[in-house]
Amino acid sequence: MHDHKHAVDWAAISEHMARRQELELPQQRELLRWLDVPTGATVADVGCGAGGMVELLAERVGPTGMVYAVDANEAMRAATQAVVEACSVDAWVRVLPGDLEQQDLRSIVGRELDVVHASAVVHHLADEVDGLRRLATALSRGGRLVVVEGGLPTTHLPADCGVGRPGLEGRMRELQQQWFWSTVRPPDLHVAPGGPSGWNEKLLAAGLVEVETRTFLLDLPAPLSMRMREGVRSHYVEWRERFGHLLDGEDIEALEVLVDSDDPRGVLHRSDVFVLGARTAYVARKDR
Numbered sequence: 052m053h054d055h056k057h058a059v060d061w062a063a064i065s066e067h068m069a070r071r072q073e074l075e076l077p078q079q080r081e082l083l084r085w086l087d088v089p090t091g092a093t094v095a096d097v098g099c100g101a102g103g104m105v106e107l108l109a110e111r112v113g114p115t116g117m118v119y120a121v122d123a124n125e126a127m128r129a130a131t132q133a134v135v136e137a138c139s140v141d142a143w144v145r146v147l148p149g150d151l152e153q154q155d156l157r158s159i160v161g162r163e164l165d166v167v168h169a170s171a172v173v174h175h176l177a178d179e180v181d182g183l184r185r186l187a188t189a190l191s192r193g194g195r196l197v198v199v200e201g202g203l204p205t206t207h208l209p210a211d212c213g214v215g216r217p218g219l220e221g222r223m224r225e226l227q228q229q230w231f232w233s234t235v236r237p238p239d240l241h242v243a244p245g246g247p248s249g250w251n252e253k254l255l256a257a258g259l260v261e262v263e264t265r266t267f268l269l270d271l272p273a274p275l276s277m278r279m280r281e282g283v284r285s286h287y288v289e290w291r292e293r294f295g296h297l298l299d300g301e302d303i304e305a306l307e308v309l310v311d312s313d314d315p316r317g318v319l320h321r322s323d324v325f326v327l328g329a330r331t332a333y334v335a336r337k338d339r
Contacts, residue, residue, distance in 0.1 A: 069130050070285035072103035073278065074326055078269040079104055082332055083111055085265060086197060092165040095119040097149070097156065097186060098172030102131030108168070109140035119160045121149040151182050156189035163191040170199035170330075177240055180247065183257035190337040196259060198333045200250050202266055205328030207283050208309075212323070214316050215305025223290055223306075226297045250333045259335035271326035277319070283326065284310055284318045 088094060092112045096105045099120040109118045118140075120131045128146050135141040149159035156167065167186050176182035187196055204224045211217035247253045251262045271279060287310045295303055311317045318324050 102134035
């Protein structure tokens with residue numbers, strides 16, 4: 052079987068994730084408002100990445116609550132630890148190693164939880180329904196599992212941005228999809244015939260109930276601040292490092308211009324850079 056666990060070098064992209072996570076904060080805050088996670092709750096962020104959601108969860112539950120940040124990658128855990136220490140919430144945050152291919156979440160955190168959040172995590176597992184079951188093991192009766200997967204691709208520049216052929220971002224997204232379906236979820240990891248395909252169906256198949264779905268818009272109009280443009284540039288740099296070898300010569304030249312910190316056509320110097328996309332959250336409960 053394909054070794055999907057090593058399809059992404061998370062340590063190599065941890066810095067890019069940390070740089071761009073500020074762009075996603077409005078979207079994440081809206082998600083937490085919808086979830087209405089209460090003060091004093093016990094929660095987990097699984098696949099915590101660079102720690103952006105962990106910080107927001109810690110602020111939400113306060114010092115009477117507890118947040119468990121779980122990630123299999125050491126670099127991601129280190130980035131999260133740095134974030135929680137910098138914002139002085141580390142007293143009620145525990146950063147833990149954990150691999151859902153090998154462990155269930157209850158065995159990782161050692162207690163029941165009110166809310167488990169996992170964004171862009173479960174699609175990396177060989178058996179997604181089993182991964183959802185492993186996450187749900189830590190839920191208390193009536194506890195909620197929040198899975199953020201899919202939505203709409205994020206766009207940052209006009210299709211004809213004056214650099215290279217029009218439609219560069221669209222071609223990069225298409226190549227990313229090709230890479231995903233050949234590397235992260237190759238044919239031997241596709242959905243079995245007759246099996247659940249939608250995330251709502253997968254949550255029900257994992258034994259959860261009362262599935263709700265909502266999509267959250269991320270809309271940061273131009274002109275962006277320099278800090279925000281730095282986040283967009285980091286996103287492009289990550290694209291170049293992960294998928295640049297799939298681009299043709301003209302497109303890679305255009306991408307090099309866009310990430311060039313000194314070129315006036317680069318994203319750091321443009322007033323037309325924006326962020327527009329959407330992410331979908333699926334929420335289900337453990338039966339009472």
